[in-house]
Amino acid sequence: MNTPVVEERMESATGFILVKLGGAAGVLFEQAVRPTGMRPRHIRVLGYVQTQTLSQQELCQLTGMDRTTMVAVVDELERLGHARREASSTDRRKRVVTPTPAGLKALVQAADLMKQAESQLLAPLSAAERRQLNKLLGRLFTPDLLACLP
Amino acid sequence: MNTPVVEERMESATGFILVKLGGAAGVLFEQAVRPTGMRPRHIRVLGYVQTQTLSQQELCQLTGMDRTTMVAVVDELERLGHARREASSTDRRKRVVTPTPAGLKALVQAADLMKQAESQLLAPLSAAERRQLNKLLGRLFTPDLLACLP
DNA sequence: TATTGTTATACTCTATAACTATA
DNA sequence: TATAGTTATAGAGTATAACAATA
Numbered sequence: 001m002n003t004p005v006v007e008e009r010m011e012s013a014t015g016f017i018l019v020k021l022g023g024a025a026g027v028l029f030e031q032a033v034r035p036t037g038m039r040p041r042h043i044r045v046l047g048y049v050q051t052q053t054l055s056q057q058e059l060c061q062l063t064g065m066d067r068t069t070m071v072a073v074v075d076e077l078e079r080l081g082h083a084r085r086e087a088s089s090t091d092r093r094k095r096v097v098t099p100t101p102a103g104l105k106a107l108v109q110a111a112d113l114m115k116q117a118e119s120q121l122l123a124p125l126s127a128a129e130r131r132q133l134n135k136l137l138g139r140l141f142t143p144d145l146l147a148c149l150p
Numbered sequence: 151m152n153t154p155v156v157e158e159r160m161e162s163a164t165g166f167i168l169v170k171l172g173g174a175a176g177v178l179f180e181q182a183v184r185p186t187g188m189r190p191r192h193i194r195v196l197g198y199v200q201t202q203t204l205s206q207q208e209l210c211q212l213t214g215m216d217r218t219t220m221v222a223v224v225d226e227l228e229r230l231g232h233a234r235r236e237a238s239s240t241d242r243r244k245r246v247v248t249p250t251p252a253g254l255k256a257l258v259q260a261a262d263l264m265k266q267a268e269s270q271l272l273a274p275l276s277a278a279e280r281r282q283l284n285k286l287l288g289r290l291f292t293p294d295l296l297a298c299l300p
Numbered sequence: 301t302a303t304t305g306t307t308a309t310a311c312t313c314t315a316t317a318a319c320t321a322t323a
Numbered sequence: 324t325a326t327a328g329t330t331a332t333a334g335a336g337t338a339t340a341a342c343a344a345t346a
Contacts, residue, residue: 014280022168025169134162141167
């Protein structure tokens with residue numbers, strides 16, 4: 001008996017494509033923002049603190065990173081001169097993360113690079129198709145899905 | 151000046167959603183097939199060898215894994231009793247990977263679990279929308295994109 | 301006693317280099 | 324000389340546990 005037990009090419013399954021494409025997009029963005037000396041997570045943190053005053057703990061909740069990772073990310077932002085830790089005025093346990101002028105400038109550059117990378121990624125689609133894709137993907141991103149993650 | 155330099159919520163950007171959703175889908179599949187004792191890569195290898203006779207090297211080319219990872223994956227398939235290494239009749243350097251009856255049975259079970267997980271993932275979409283999404287994602291998965299990956 | 305930030309540590313994944321046996 | 328498989332090892336990424344300061 002030589003009939004395939006299971007469809008051989010899960011390459012065409014939506015789930016498979018989604019996983020692979022997500023990974024590829026991650027690498028693409030990583031490469032795109034490399035000139036800034038940052039990685040996507042640094043940019044995400046900078047994005048949050050550009051208008052709000054947030055502690056590391058609050059940034060953890062917003063980004064889903066854990067405390068120890070956040071320490072490293074803020075360390076690196078400080079080393080790059082893109083953010084500083086300051087004592088919270090209300091709770092002396094907390095340390096507030098504040099962007100420097102250089103950090104804000106780097107954020108603008110990074111956002112531009114990411115936008116370019118996204119354009120490259122979505123190049124095969126028309127503007128209407130991009131909106132369609134964004135809408136469909138957004139609907140998959142349910143609390144239900146997030147609930148079963150670690 | 152308190153105006154956001156950069157849109158604060160890249161959460162709505164297609165690239166961001168794609169990366170996050172891909173990661174979530176990966177975890178979902180990982181969890182779904184856990185009852186089989188396998189991980190998605192084992193299942194992928196089993197899927198390839200169910201009808202073809204392939205060496206580890208050939209499996210590397212098909213899956214994109216490197217040699218050392220493939221050794222580990224085949225080791226684990228052997229330990230589970232789902233595949234065996236056999237000497238190639240044409241080239242004694244090569245070792246051909248062959249599924250056992252138990253391996254084929256496990257593959258069927260795994261494929262079913264993955265299908266269920268995919269249904270769960272795509273539950274928010276209608277059948278027509280799923281086809282649409284599959285088509286759009288497929289078009290993003292270009293050789294161009296794969297070329298800029300490591 | 302609980303929480304914030306921190307450090308040290310362990311664990312997983314993957315990649316690199318070196319070895320063997322065959323070609 | 325090059326290739327297939329293997330092993331050992333190192334590196335990055337992430338998670339866990341324990342600690343200091345403060346609530």
